[in-house]
Amino acid sequence: MTATIDSTASDVREPGAESTWRKARWMPLAVALGAMAILSLTRLLADNDDLTSSGTFGVALRVAAPIGLAGLSGLVAERSGTINIGLDGMMVMGTIFAGWWGWQYGPWMALLGGIIGGMAGGMVMSLATTTFGVNHIVAGVAINIIAPGTARFMAGELFTDVQGGSITTSPGNTGAIGAFTVPFLSGGDLFGWTSPDILGWLEDRGWFLIADVAALAKGLTTAVSWDVVLTIAIFFGIAYLLWHTPLGLRLRSAGERPAAADSLGVSVHTMRHIGMGLSGALAGMGGAVLVLFANRYQENQVAGRGFLGLATMIFGNWMPLGTAAGAGLFGYAQGITLRTNPGDLVSALILAAGISLLVMSIWMVVERRWQTMGFMSVFTAVTFWAFFAASEPNNQLVFVTPYVVTLIAVSVGAQRLRPPAEEGIPWFKGMQ
C-alpha cells in the first residue's frame, strides 16, 4: 500500500495536478448524477415510476441505516487498527438485547440495549485481539460463531414462555419510535400546520432527471424514523470525532503507525480497546435499528448485514461519506425488493445495471484499460444473461446485486483503495 501513497504524492507534484485533483473531487457527484440519469432513463423506458419514487428511496434509507451503521462500525475498528470480521456477531448481540429491552422498556431503550449488547461483543473481541494478540480474522470468526448461539440461548430463556414470543422471536416492542418529516420540502407539520410539499410537487411532474432527484430528496426527508435520523447524525459525529478531535487522531494513529503513536505517549492498547468498544456499540445499534424496523427480535434477522457493512466500508475506501454512499446503494438494491410488485422493479433494475455496466465497459475501451474492460464485459454479459434468462423476475438475483457490485468495485478500484497501514497486526510495546 505504500506504493499507492508514493504514487499519489508524485501525482500532486506534477504540473496540472491541480485540475486532476479537482476532477477527482467532483467525481462522486458526477457518478451519482450519471447513475440517476440511467435510472431515470430506465424508468421512462420500462414505464415504471416506482423505480425512482420517493417511497422507494424512503424504504432504501430505512434499509440502508443498519448496513451503514455496520459499515461505520467496521470503519472505526479498522481506523484504530483492528480488522473487525466479528461485527456481524456483534450485530446479532445487538438484536437480542434490543428485542429484550424493547419489549420490556420501549423503543428508545431497545436502542440503548442494542448498543450495550454490541459493545459487550466488541470488548470480548478486543480482549482477544488487543490484549492477547490473537489474529483478528480468527477472533472475528470465533465471535461470529459464538454470538448466534448466545442469542439463541438468551431468546430461549427470555421469550419462550411469554405470550407472542418464542425462541425465534421476541413478543414485540412496546410502543413505536415515531418519525419525522421535514416541513416545506416534503410537507411536514409545523406546529399543527401542514406545510406545502414542494418536492412532492416536483416528483409528480415526472420530468427526466429532475423528478427523480426530487423524489430522492423527498424520500430522504419524509417520515424518517427517529432512529434513522440518529444514524445520520452519528455518521457526522464519527467523522468529526475521527478527523477533528485529539482522540480521533490518537485512534487513527493506532491503526496507521502504532509504534509512532506509542513513542509519542499514546497508549495503543487503550486506543484499540476504545475503537473496538465504539465499533461494537455501532454494530449493536445497527442490530437495534433492525429490531425497530421489524418491531421485534427475530432469529437470523441480521442475515449477514455485518459483512455487507464491511463491504460498504471497503467500497467507501475507509471514509464515512463513501461508506454512507455504499450503504445507500445497497439499501436501494435491498429496499426495492420490499416494494409492492417487486418483480417488475427487479427486472427494471437489472436492466439499469446492465446499461450502466455497458456504459462503463465502453468508457474503459476509450481509456484503453483492457483488463478492467475484460472484467466489465464479463459482468455485463452475466447481467444481461440474468435479465433474459429468468423466466420470471427473480428476487434472488437482486439479493445478490450488492455483493456483485462490491466485488466489481473492489476489483476495479483495489489499487486505489487505501486501508489503514497497520490494521490487523497485533501490537505490543517495544514492537516497531
Add this chain to the structure above:
Amino acid sequence: MFERIWRGSLAPLAAAVAAIVISSIALLISGNNPIDAFREMWQTIDSTESVVLIINRAVPYYIAGVAVAIGFKMNLFNIGSNGQYILAALIAGWAGAEVSLPPPIHVAFVFLVAITVGGTWALIAAVLNVTRNVNVVISTIMLNYIAFGLVAFLLNEFLADDETAGLVKNTKQMPSSAQIPSLNRLIEILGFNLAPGVQLYGFLPFAILLGVGYYVLLNRSRFGYDLKMSGLNPDAARSAGVNPKKMVLITLFMSGAVAGMIGLPFLLADPNFQKYGDAFPVTIGFTGLGLALLGRNSPVGIAAAAIVWATIERATQRLAPIGIPQEIGRILQGSFLLVAVIAYEVVRRRNDAAVAAAAATATAKLHREPPPSSTPMAGAPA
C-alpha cells in the same frame, strides 16, 4: 512424543474447563442445575448408537475444517468455503441424478463434479487476488452471498425436479448406483450391535483418506513445504523461489475443491438426502472455520475438534425434555472456541519468547559476548 502430545493438549484442556465453567454459570443464571445438565449429556452420548451418530455428524464437519485449514496454513483466509460447498453440492447433486453410470464410476463422477465446482468458485477469489490485488477475506465473503443467491436462483429456475410439487424444491433423487454402502457390517464384525435404523455412513473412509492425504501433502511434499513457508514467512519463500501468485491460485483451488466435498457425505452416503434441496444443511462451511481454528490446522486436531463439536450437539439433544435449554450446547461450543483460540496464542507467544531467548543466549555464547538484556518480540502479552 508423549511430552509433545501433553503440551499440545494443555491449551484445549484448559479451554474445555473454562467452557464448562462458563456454561455452568450461564445455566445457573438461567435457573438450571448444571450438574443435572452434564449428567444428562453424559447419559445421552453413552451408547454405541450415539457414537455412530456422532461420527456421522463429525464427518462433514471434518471435511469443512480441512478445507479451510489448507488456506489457513498459508495465511489465506478462505471464509468462502460455505458458498463453495453449497454450489458444489447443488451442481453435483443435479449432475449425479442426470447420468447413469456403474456404481464406483458414478460415485467418482459426483466427486469430480463437486471438486471442480468448489475449486472453480474459490478460484474466482484467487484470480481477483492475483490480478487485481483484492483481499481474499473480502472477496470470499462476497462470493458466499453470491453463491447463496445463485444456488437459490439455479435451483428455482433450472435444476429443481419438476416432479416435486408445491413449495419444496429439490434436485432429482440420485440413483442407488451413486450410493456408498453403509459400514454397519464392519461394526457387526467388530462385535457391536446397532439398533435398527441406525447406520454408520460409508463416507468415513473417504474422510480418513482425505486427512491422510492432507498430512502427506503438508509434511511430505515439496508443495506442502512451500505452502507452510509462504504462510510463516512470505519474504523468505519468495527469496527461495516460490512464486506467490501461483501458490495463491493452487492453494485456494485446493481449499475450494475440498470444500466442494463437504456436501458429499449427504449426497452419497446419507439415505435421508441423496439430493440437494431446501432441507440440505447450508452452514457447515462456517462451522469448519471454527474447527480449523480449534484443531490448529492439523489433521488430527481438526478430527478431534469435529468429534467434540458433534458430541456436544448430540449430548444436548435430550436436554429439552428435562427442562434444560438445549442451546447451552452453543454456549459450550462458543466459549470453548474463544478460550482455546486465546490459549493457543498465549502458549505460542510463550514458546516464541523461549525460543528467541534460547537463540539469543546461544548466539551470545558463539560470539563470547554478554547476552542482550531483552529481545524484541520476547515480551509476553500484558
